[in-house]
Amino acid sequence: MTLRSEPLGGRGWAGALLGFAGVVVLMAPERAVRASLAGSLAIVLSTALWAWATLYVKRNVSGGGALTNAGIQMSIAGGIGLAAAPLTGGFLRAPVVGSATLAVLYLSLVGSCLAFTAFGVLTKVWPPTRAGTYAYLNPLIAVLLGAALLGEPLTPRLFLGMLMLLTGVALVQLRPR
Numbered sequence: 001m002t003l004r005s006e007p008l009g010g011r012g013w014a015g016a017l018l019g020f021a022g023v024v025v026l027m028a029p030e031r032a033v034r035a036s037l038a039g040s041l042a043i044v045l046s047t048a049l050w051a052w053a054t055l056y057v058k059r060n061v062s063g064g065g066a067l068t069n070a071g072i073q074m075s076i077a078g079g080i081g082l083a084a085a086p087l088t089g090g091f092l093r094a095p096v097v098g099s100a101t102l103a104v105l106y107l108s109l110v111g112s113c114l115a116f117t118a119f120g121v122l123t124k125v126w127p128p129t130r131a132g133t134y135a136y137l138n139p140l141i142a143v144l145l146g147a148a149l150l151g152e153p154l155t156p157r158l159f160l161g162m163l164m165l166l167t168g169v170a171l172v173q174l175r176p177r
Contacts, residue, residue, distance in 0.1 A: 015171025022165030
C-alpha cells in the first residue's frame with residue numbers, strides 16, 4: 001500500500017507515534033473530572049481511523065468530485081453515528097439549548113463544509129502520509145476552541161499534549177527530501 005511506495009522512515013514514524021501520543025495526552029481526563037473512558041477512547045480511535053482513511057481514499061478512490069466524495073463520506077459517518085446512538089443512551093440526554101444548536105451549526109458549516117473541502121484538496125496535493133497528520137490537529141483545535149469560547153482551563157498537561165502533537169506533525173511534515 002502507501003507505506004511501500006511512500007515510506008515514512010524512522011523520523012516520520014517517530015513523528016506519527018509522538019503525534020498520536022499527544023492526542024492521547026490531550027484526551028486523557030483530568031483526575032478531578034469524571035470523563036467517559038469510552039468517549040475518550042472513541043476520540044483517539046477516530047483520529048487513527050481518519051489517518052487510515054486518508055491513506056485509503058488517496059489510493060482507492062478515483063471518481064467523483066470533491067463534494068460528491070465528501071457527501072458520501074459524511075453520509076457513511078452519519079449512518080454510523082445513528083447506529084451507535086441507541087447503544088450510548090439514545091439521542092437526547094438533556095434539553096436542546098441555544099448554545100448546543102449554535103455548536104451544531106458551527107460544526108456543520110465550518111467543521112464539515114469548509115474544513116472537509118480543504119481536507120479533500122489537501123489529500124490531492126500532498127502525499128497521504130503527510131496529509132494524514134491533518135487528523136492530529138483536530139483535537140488540538142477542539143481544546144483551543146474550548147478554552148477560547150467556553151473558558152475551559154488550559155492546564156500544563158494540555159500544553160504538553162499540544163507540544164507533543166505539534167512536534168510529531170512537524171517531524172512528519174518536515175522530513176528531509
